[in-house]
Amino acid sequence: MVTEGIRQIAVLGGGAWGTALANLAARAQPSVQVALWARNASHVEEMSATGVNARYLPGVPLLSNIRPTADLADTSNADVILAVVPAQTLRSTLEALAAHIKPGAPIIICAKGIEHSSGLFLSEVAASILPDHPPAVLSGPSFASDVASGLPTAVTLAALDGELAAELASLLSTPWFRLYSSTDLRGAEIGGAAKNVLAIANGVAAGRGLGASAGAALLARGFAELSRFGIALGAEPKTLMGLSGLGDLVLTCTSPMSRNFSLGVSLGRGMTLEEATQRSGLTEGVHTCGVLVDLANAKRVDMPIASAVDAVLAEQITIDEAIAALMTRPSKAEFGEIR
Numbered sequence: 001m002v003t004e005g006i007r008q009i010a011v012l013g014g015g016a017w018g019t020a021l022a023n024l025a026a027r028a029q030p031s032v033q034v035a036l037w038a039r040n041a042s043h044v045e046e047m048s049a050t051g052v053n054a055r056y057l058p059g060v061p062l063l064s065n066i067r068p069t070a071d072l073a074d075t076s077n078a079d080v081i082l083a084v085v086p087a088q089t090l091r092s093t094l095e096a097l098a099a100h101i102k103p104g105a106p107i108i109i110c111a112k113g114i115e116h117s118s119g120l121f122l123s124e125v126a127a128s129i130l131p132d133h134p135p136a137v138l139s140g141p142s143f144a145s146d147v148a149s150g151l152p153t154a155v156t157l158a159a160l161d162g163e164l165a166a167e168l169a170s171l172l173s174t175p176w177f178r179l180y181s182s183t184d185l186r187g188a189e190i191g192g193a194a195k196n197v198l199a200i201a202n203g204v205a206a207g208r209g210l211g212a213s214a215g216a217a218l219l220a221r222g223f224a225e226l227s228r229f230g231i232a233l234g235a236e237p238k239t240l241m242g243l244s245g246l247g248d249l250v251l252t253c254t255s256p257m258s259r260n261f262s263l264g265v266s267l268g269r270g271m272t273l274e275e276a277t278q279r280s281g282l283t284e285g286v287h288t289c290g291v292l293v294d295l296a297n298a299k300r301v302d303m304p305i306a307s308a309v310d311a312v313l314a315e316q317i318t319i320d321e322a323i324a325a326l327m328t329r330p331s332k333a334e335f336g337e338i339r
């Protein structure tokens with residue numbers, strides 16, 4: 001049992017999700033110390049002095065067994081690590097962690113994306129830097145503010161070793177946060193990465209006033225391409241139908257609380273990408289879009305909606321041209337096509 005008698009959990013990333021998960025871990029395991037690492041020392045001082053992460057999760061008091069720190073050495077006793085930094089910064093964070101991490105401590109990846117410089121999934125990034133630390137993935141429909149407010153939420157916790165997945169799931173379980181364990185690591189991370197890109201498309205449609213029918217069509221066809229991609233990359237179909245796939249896609253494609261959806265809304269209303277990003281904050285779909293489409297092309301998987309988002313973000317086509325191109329593709333069977 002990796003988690004038996006554990007004394008410390010470390011959460012890397014002082015954003016909204018890292019803070020919500022630190023509070024969750026602190027509540028689920030009241031006798032365990034939770035180190036909440038953030039890179040910015042003044043941010044950490046602020047959190048320590050006020051007991052709140054006012055910059056990213058205002059109004060949510062940090063529980064008393066959480067210790068904010070800007071020093072990765074303070075995580076060296078952690079039996080379990082939650083990696084909650086933005087996807088494109090996972091590599092540099094884990095490289096810095098390598099000198100401090102306790103032997104064998106599992107790393108639960110809670111970020112959603114694909115590394116654009118390498119085309120690697122985040123569990124692969126972790127395994128390449130820390131090969132002796134089993135990677136796990138926590139993914140599913142879960143807004144930080146919902147979890148921090150104690151609203152009922154259910155997610156997937158995947159690790160290749162089913163016993164480890166179940167152990168980590170029970171470690172973080174609370175009466176309002178339910179984790180389902182899975183051994184489909186790749187499937188769990190694919191859903192979280194792809195849904196952010198597809199949510200931008202749904203946001204654009206909403207911002208452009210295309211109507212609820214278009215939104216539902218984009219969601220259904222978006223799920224079709226997420227599934228094609230997932231299966232081609234080794235995901236189990238049932239995982240794609242679950243919380244980390246369809247569940248998170250539905251949440252992100254329909255809620256204005258999603259930053260990816262709201263970035264799309266801003267673009268649909270005519271803002272530039274820069275203006276929209278400033279308004280929405282961290283939008284992982286923007287950073288994952290290009291590499292997602294590259295991986296799909298390399299596997300000859302047709303992802304017309306993700307490709308349209310990529311072309312719009314790269315300013316290769318306008319939104320109106322993207323809509324026209326999607327609607328005038330040659331007619332085909334709804335099901336039965338492999339790609």
Ligand SMILES: NC(=O)C1=CN([C@@H]2O[C@H](COP(=O)(O)OP(=O)(O)OC[C@H]3O[C@@H](n4cnc5c(N)ncnc54)[C@H](O)[C@@H]3O)[C@@H](O)[C@H]2O)C=CC1
Binds near residue numbers: 014038056110144282
């Ligand atoms: N906010 C949410 O509801 C959820 C977020 N996620 C995922 O969690 C990840 C983090 O998202 P949030 O916490 O929401 O982001 P956020 O925007 O609230 O915070 C990002 C944090 O990362 C830090 N950061 C930026 N660059 C960094 C670097 N180079 N090294 C270390 N830290 C750095 C920032 O200072 C900030 O503390 C993303 O991949 C996101 O998709 C997943 C589920 C829910």
Ligand SMILES: O=C(CO)COP(=O)(O)O
Binds near residue numbers: 140199251252283284
């Ligand atoms: O992943 C999320 C919910 O499951 C958060 O979505 P956004 O990053 O689009 O806000």
